[in-house]
Amino acid sequence: MNREEIQHWFSGLQSDICEQLEEADGLGKFINDEWQRPGGGGGLSKVLTHGKIIEKGGVNFSAVWGKAPAPVLQALKVEVTSGVEFFATGISIVLHPYSPMVPIIHMNTRYFELSDGTYWFGGGIDLTPHYINQEDASYFHRQLKNICDKHHASYYPEFKKWADDYFFLKHRNETRGVGGIFFDYLNEKDGFTKQARFDFVKDVGRAFAPLYAYYMKKNQSLPFTEKEKQWQYLRRGRYVEFNLVWDRGTKFGLETDGRTESILMSLPPQAGWEYDHKPAAGSNEEKTLSLLKKGIKWVK
Amino acid sequence: MNREEIQHWFSGLQSDICEQLEEADGLGKFINDEWQRPGGGGGLSKVLTHGKIIEKGGVNFSAVWGKAPAPVLQALKVEVTSGVEFFATGISIVLHPYSPMVPIIHMNTRYFELSDGTYWFGGGIDLTPHYINQEDASYFHRQLKNICDKHHASYYPEFKKWADDYFFLKHRNETRGVGGIFFDYLNEKDGFTKQARFDFVKDVGRAFAPLYAYYMKKNQSLPFTEKEKQWQYLRRGRYVEFNLVWDRGTKFGLETDGRTESILMSLPPQAGWEYDHKPAAGSNEEKTLSLLKKGIKWVK
Numbered sequence: 202m203n204r205e206e207i208q209h210w211f212s213g214l215q216s217d218i219c220e221q222l223e224e225a226d227g228l229g230k231f232i233n234d235e236w237q238r239p240g241g242g243g244g245l246s247k248v249l250t251h252g253k254i255i256e257k258g259g260v261n262f263s264a265v266w267g268k269a270p271a272p273v274l275q276a277l278k279v280e281v282t283s284g285v286e287f288f289a290t291g292i293s294i295v296l297h298p299y300s301p302m303v304p305i306i307h308m309n310t311r312y313f314e315l316s317d318g319t320y321w322f323g324g325g326i327d328l329t330p331h332y333i334n335q336e337d338a339s340y341f342h343r344q345l346k347n348i349c350d351k352h353h354a355s356y357y358p359e360f361k362k363w364a365d366d367y368f369f370l371k372h373r374n375e376t377r378g379v380g381g382i383f384f385d386y387l388n389e390k391d392g393f394t395k396q397a398r399f400d401f402v403k404d405v406g407r408a409f410a411p412l413y414a415y416y417m418k419k420n421q422s423l424p425f426t427e428k429e430k431q432w433q434y435l436r437r438g439r440y441v442e443f444n445l446v447w448d449r450g451t452k453f454g455l456e457t458d459g460r461t462e463s464i465l466m467s468l469p470p471q472a473g474w475e476y477d478h479k480p481a482a483g484s485n486e487e488k489t490l491s492l493l494k495k496g497i498k499w500v501k
Numbered sequence: 502m503n504r505e506e507i508q509h510w511f512s513g514l515q516s517d518i519c520e521q522l523e524e525a526d527g528l529g530k531f532i533n534d535e536w537q538r539p540g541g542g543g544g545l546s547k548v549l550t551h552g553k554i555i556e557k558g559g560v561n562f563s564a565v566w567g568k569a570p571a572p573v574l575q576a577l578k579v580e581v582t583s584g585v586e587f588f589a590t591g592i593s594i595v596l597h598p599y600s601p602m603v604p605i606i607h608m609n610t611r612y613f614e615l616s617d618g619t620y621w622f623g624g625g626i627d628l629t630p631h632y633i634n635q636e637d638a639s640y641f642h643r644q645l646k647n648i649c650d651k652h653h654a655s656y657y658p659e660f661k662k663w664a665d666d667y668f669f670l671k672h673r674n675e676t677r678g679v680g681g682i683f684f685d686y687l688n689e690k691d692g693f694t695k696q697a698r699f700d701f702v703k704d705v706g707r708a709f710a711p712l713y714a715y716y717m718k719k720n721q722s723l724p725f726t727e728k729e730k731q732w733q734y735l736r737r738g739r740y741v742e743f744n745l746v747w748d749r750g751t752k753f754g755l756e757t758d759g760r761t762e763s764i765l766m767s768l769p770p771q772a773g774w775e776y777d778h779k780p781a782a783g784s785n786e787e788k789t790l791s792l793l794k795k796g797i798k799w800v801k
Contacts, residue, residue: 234777248776259776372755372764434771441772442765445745446755455672455746462777464672465742470775471734472741474768476548476559477534 202399207312208264208290210399212245214310214406215262215292219247221410222260222296225417228253231260236460241267246463250470254303254417258296259466265289269315272457276449279315286316291324292406293450295467296413301433302423304330304337304378304416305440307467308409309450310402320395322402323385325360326409327368328416329378329440331433332485333492335499337416338379342499345382348408352401353393357500360384365495370443375493377443432486434473441472502699507612508564508590510699512545514610514706515562515592519547521710522560522596525717528553531560536760541567546763550770554603554717558596559766565589569615572757576749579615586616591624592706593750595767596713601733602723604630604637604678604716605740607767608709609750610702620695622702623685625660626709627668629678631729631736632785633792635799637716638679642799644712645682652701653693657800660684665795670743675793677743732786734773741772 219231229252237243244263249255269279269287279285291311298305310324328341342361349356360382368377382405387398444451444467454464480486519531529552537543544563549555569579569587579585591611598605610624628641642661649656660682668677682705687698744751744767754764780786 246776250776257774257776372758372761438768441741442745445742446752452746458672461672465774466776468738468774471771471773473771474557474765475770476546476550476557476766477762 202396204288204290204312204314207399210403211290211292211310211312211406212262212264214403215245215247215260218292218294218406218410219249219260221414222249222255222258225410225414226252226254229255229258234462236463238263238265238267238460241265244460244463246460246466248466254298254300254421256297256299257470258294259463260292260294261463261466262292263290263463270457272453276453277313279319284316288314293467294409297437297469298417298421300421300423301331301425301429301436303420304328305437305469306409306413306416308405310406312399312402320388321385322387322398324402324405325364325367325381325383326405326412327364327378327381327383329436330489331429331436333379333489337420338492338497338499339501340415341379341381341412344408344412346500348401348404349382351404352397356384356401357382362496368443369495370439370447372446373439373442375439375490376495377440377493379492379497379499380495431473432480434471435475435478437469437472438474441468444468502696504588504590504612504614507699510703511590511592511610511612511706512562512564514703515545515547515560518592518594518706518710519549519560521714522549522555522558525710525714526552526554529555529558534762536763538563538565538567538760541565544760544763546760546766548766554598554600554721556597556599557770558594559763560592560594561763561766562592563590563763570757572753576753577613579619584616588614593767594709597737597769598717598721600721600723601631601725601729601736603720604628605737605769606709606713606716608705610706612699612702620688621685622687622698624702624705625664625667625681625683626705626712627664627678627681627683629736629740630789631733633679633789637720638792638797638799639801640715641679641681641712644708646800648701648704648708649682651704652697656684656701657682662796668743669795670739670747672746673739673742675739675790676795677740677793679792679797679799680795731773732780734771735775735778737769737772738774741768744768 229249231247231249234246242265247260249258266288269285293309295307308326314320346357364380364383367383529549531547531549534546542565547560549558566588569585593609595607608626614620646657664680664683667683
């Protein structure tokens with residue numbers, strides 16, 4: 202398949218996901234914001250705020266191209282040569298629910314191509330519960346493992362470890378949440394065809410909305426108090442820290458004149474910081490912190 | 502003067518400033534949190550929360566030393582040689598008030614020394630009003646200019662421009678606030694002695710508490726509504742963006758295993774993000790945005 206087909210598929214995925222999320226939310230509607238990139242291409246940002254369950258969510262599609270700037274090539278570890286053209290398309294999603302009992306979720310799928318003929322797929326999906334419980338985390342990893350196993354036995358263990366390493370706040374020695382899968386530089390090698398890689402990415406993309414709808418439905422009515430809301434603000438603060446300090450896409454976009462509003466759609470509507478907060482011994486907050494670790498086997 | 506005298510002076514300045522801020526606040530008290538740095542030295546973080554005027558404020562002192570890590574030397578543009586020892590001491594302050602009518606303020610003064618004999622002073626102070634008004638901004642710059650002019654006619658214009666360039670959110674094309682002064686690499690050269698540089702840094706340090714107390718007193722009783730609070734959250738969001746994306750000290754500290762809680766003391770108690778927020782035409786919010794520009798001559 203060529204780049205137009207891939208771009209077209211991602212664009213369709215954006216619509217499908219937004220439709221499914223609106224249905225699951227039951228109140229909120231996405232608004233559309235189309236934008237152009239001065240150097241070539243553009244995107245469509247879809248934003249939902251003040252839904253019934255989703256407080257702030259963004260689903261961004263973009264397809265951009267042009268001369269590859271030197272920092273882009275450096276970041277990709279491509280030897281810098283003048284005149285290289287790039288093409289990139291994909292969607293990225295972050296959803297922040299009102300309820301601290303419903304997790305934050307993120308997904309990104311992307312395709313990248315250079316005029317020298319190299320190309321690859323990348324992406325990831327990870328779950329950030331404000332309160333971690335074993336059952337929800339295991340369900341998430343079970344679904345991801347099922348998708349991965351359909352394509353290759355090496356995928357889940359490899360991409361699960363990659364997510365643990367990627368969605369990690371080094372300065373806190375904490376993972377962002379319960380992880381998920383992360384993958385990059387998938388192209389035709391080791392017996393994989395381009396079509397096989399794309400099929401995998403498609404399966405990940407299609408799984409997103411039903412997976413999050415499951416948590417929306419299951420957890421939206423769980424009771425909570427102001428105490429859980431305060432904890433949610435602190436956890437959202439950590440989400441901000443990850444995105445602004447460590448997330449490659451965010452850092453890179455902000456430093457290379459990306460479209461700021463689309464990049465920062467991932468930030469929560471409201472977040473908090475407290476000096477040296479320590480949860481009470483034996484509390485659910487302390488239990489959550491104890492589970493923000495790499496290497497937990499959520500699927501037995 | 503030697504490094505112990507400088508360290509001692511900064512430590513005393515921390516106490517003085519905290520005393521003056523407690524007096525100006527009238528309710529809040531700083532709590533002390535001493536910490537050690539595994540590689541050498543340590544610090545004292547002083548934190549005030551839930552004061553009458555100050556919602557969250559941190560005044561951090563540190564004096565750290567040891568083998569200079571390669572990234573530190575790189576960041577300082579010092580040719581990397583093994584066995585270089587460094588010493589650094591200073592204080593840094595950020596205060597977030599409850600009222601959106603009272604500005605956020607930041608100050609940092611520091612001294613750095615390497616075992617090869619090189620040393621320098623650095624620092625800065627800048628004001629971030631949630632609502633900018635000409636009178637408050639001009640008063641701030643007038644006080645800073647008076648201090649600078651006592652020491653050298655070149656200081657204010659040079660350090661004011663440096664602050665405009667430093668306290669700048671490139672991805673928003675906005676300054677953080679109304680700026681102030683920023684300086685670095687001040688040592689004995691161009692006719693300046695080490696003592697003269699230190700005397701300047703001392704004057705900046707001593708000016709801080711009275712200057713902020715002026716705004717606390719003057720603006721604390723100004724009326725505001727929920728609308729101004731919401732705007733304050735958005736402005737605090739930008740403060741978070743600056744500190745996590747652009748601030749050299751924060752980025753550097755987080756990437757080199759600095760003491761996270763002391764570094765992130767600068768973050769607000771609560772901040773917000775809204776997709777593509779545009780203030781109403783002719784509003785005070787719009788006026789404030791229009792003044793977040795480099796190169797404004799606040800002192801006529």
